[in-house]
Amino acid sequence: MLRKVYDFFSSVKLAIVLLLTLAVTSIIGTIIEQQQDPDKYLREYGETTYKILKFLGFTDVYHSWWYILLLTLLGINLIVCSIKRLPKIWKIAKQPRKTLPEGAEKSLKVSHSITLEGTGEEIKKTVTETLKKLKYSTEVSLEEENQTHLFADKNVFARFGVYIVHLGVLIVLIGGLVTAIFGYRGYMNLSEGTSSNLVSFFSGPKIIELPFYVKCNKFTIDFYPSGMPKAYISDLSIIENGKEVYRKKIRVNDPLKYKGIYFYQASYGQGEVTFHIKRGNKRETVSVAFGQPLKFGEGTYLRIVSLDGRTMTMGIEFIQDGKIEEGVIKPFAFYKVPKTDVTFAVVDFKPVFYTGLQVSKDPGTWIVWVGSTILIVGLIVAFFIPHRRVWARIEKKGERRVRLVIGGLTNKGTEGLARELEEVLRAVKSSYCPNTRREEQS
Template identity: 25%
Template sequence: MSTVTETTEQATRVATGQSIPARLLSRALKLLSSVRFGIALLVLLVIACMIGMLIMQQNVDGFAEYYAKLTPAQRLVYGALGFFDIYHTWYFNALLLLLSLNIVLASIERFPGAWSYIKHPKRTVAPVYLRSLRPNIAFTATGASGRDVAARIAEACRQVGLKPTITEKGGRFFVFAERGAWNRLGAYAVHAALLTIFFGGFMTAQLGKTGLMELVPGRSSAVMSEPRFELDQVKRFQIKLPFTVECVDIQQKLIHKDGPILPNNTIDWLTRIRIHDETGTHDALVHLNNPYDYRGYRFFQASFVPIGSARQVTLRIESADGSSTHQVTIPRNGSVTLPDGTRLDYVQFFPDFRLVNGRPDTASGDYNNPVAQLKVTTPLGQEFPAFAFARPLPPTIPAAGPVGGYRFRLIDFEKAPLAHVLSIQYDPGARVVYLGFALLILTLALVFLFSHQRFWAMVETGDSQSYHVTLAGHANRNQPGLEDRFKRLVEALGQDPRAIAFAPSRKKGRSSTE
């Protein structure tokens, strides 16, 4: 390095009074607090969110089918960039962190200037600046003294909802009145709302869980399965829940009762569950558009297993000798007792009955050959398996013979799927996000529907007991509102509002002369 260059750098360091690391830190802080940098980060964050909406995320039901339809190139690129789980990627969290830091630093840098409007309002201004403001009016007033004229102006300010103060400076009296000074801090309230939303989203991304639970009546589970993407395949991992979910009953409301168990033939499906934990037992109902919340976990209807089953069966029971006939309805996993003490338990339902290696099974999920399997317990305690067929059977078939002294026939049943699948979502940041959006809506409304309006009146000595008055106003936004209040103030002073000088366009920012 030449001597000239070294001398130049030394002179620069002496002139600035900062070392190179200090200057780099200063530039970094300046960049982080820049509004343009914040807008760029916000645009990138919006793009990332759009990707998350356009590309199905791996924790959404149906992701496996969506993934199978993608081309190998799409799978490779999307997987490498983390698009299948974008809300948990390092760069999404980095964008949230940088944008939050930008909002905080920008607020810190600009807050003193906004606070000065409230803590140290400018009660006197230069005559040149005052006459340059719009709206503006100049008129002559009479009075015993300049303070007397200023007092009348202050009273007129109170009549139009302003808070006036009177200041004497340089032989002039200044009346300063304002309204809505807190509006200067509205931007920081908006910043606080945005940070609240970001914090809630970060909580959800880091601590949130989403999984699926298949529920069959009579069974319980304390785990849910969560899909996770690993380059070329989707794996499901078990997540332990802090409670146990027992399936009490599932019900399917069909459009056409004789139709199949399919989504396009379903009005609603209902899942009745019972939650067990250290606090006791809690019953709940989950159905379409009506989720259930418990301990921060939300239960949604996700899907169902479209294999035909029966919520309840109706049987015609005939004694072996034909002397008596009964008709009974047995709910799933339920039982009934006949007059002679014989007990019938509903064991299982086969929508398309067949025998496989001598054991009952179903050929399909459709109701082609519905059969209800029963357990018959005689008054003497003997137990026998029995089958109730919907179709009439020839007497020569063994299954058509009496069991426990009775013959059974399936005459009706309520269709229901084999199981319901619930989506369970743990979202610790949901309430924080809702609070943030509520604050954001409120603060934006307060910021844009109201404004900081300031009025100055300068009273100067004229001839004899007459005084020259210059009255002007300024607002940080909502110029029409300022002009309306200015007209009412002029009228309260007994002046003609047609003499007001209005600006062709709104003033922007705060004048350096202030």
């Protein structure tokens, strides 16, 4: 049973299926806007299609359970594939045959045989020095009375290029999982002078409380003569422990970043309401922009989402214990918040502009960048750096006559290996046999 599971996860076919599935679902996540307001999906796709998309998780692909599962399966597949094939690559890289027996040169991609005038010691020294100049690590693998064997290795790490690629992909997947599990995208609506630490998700009732407050000091918007927005700028401050710790004017594509959280200038709207709130004996007045939640208790929020200009009634979303209830309230009427001692009333409305901020936390970004860098390095190693090996057999044929048999193997770029062996031959020929013809070449 375990063997079958192991073979399943070590399958290349599984990797291809997972990659294709992730590619298709990522395309879907690109075509369908993610984490948008349900009303937008209803307008664009209709109720039936929206329900299908939401059920399948296509409105929030990258945080869906099945997308996280696909990433996890691909990660397991990469690990198991690497473990399964590593012993063979390790043996090739670290346990090579280091001698060149008689006739073995015929199995090499490039080989030469030449007779030289000189001693075996002289030829050995010249061949070794030339290979070292070509960045080979050389050694005498066998030395006997009538023959000497040399072994040279270069870029042995290139054999592990594919594993560097696998490591890079695995780290990228981990970064994606970290973002999918711990990251989020949401929004804040802030009118001038208001601040909040509440981030609403684009769909669903989830609201996140930031460990600091964001304040809109000023919001400026310019329009073209046609009425289309030309530019909008938000002057924002980060308030922590009651003090301003950071301030920046943001524009489209120029966000504010604080503690790994990005605040993008995304939209604008009109409408600010002022609440009069009673909490036991305490009273306070708070102003918030339309769409921005107001906290009444643990897990209890309310936000104004619409205004009927004729009756001045306001549409609300009441969020408690992870559930949304829609309703209507009237100004100057007090309402009690269920399960709390809080009562509230809307006492003022202003048709002022508010800034719409997209709030994004992507804790896996730096992990993805590290993984991408390792992936690129791995691809360079795997595709552009060859692992080359050279064997040489120096045979004594007389008092000052030596036969040199030299050849090599490479996992890529045979032409480069051939040029290097030619350089070795030129070095020995120039010193020991300027007029001797090569006997064999293959």
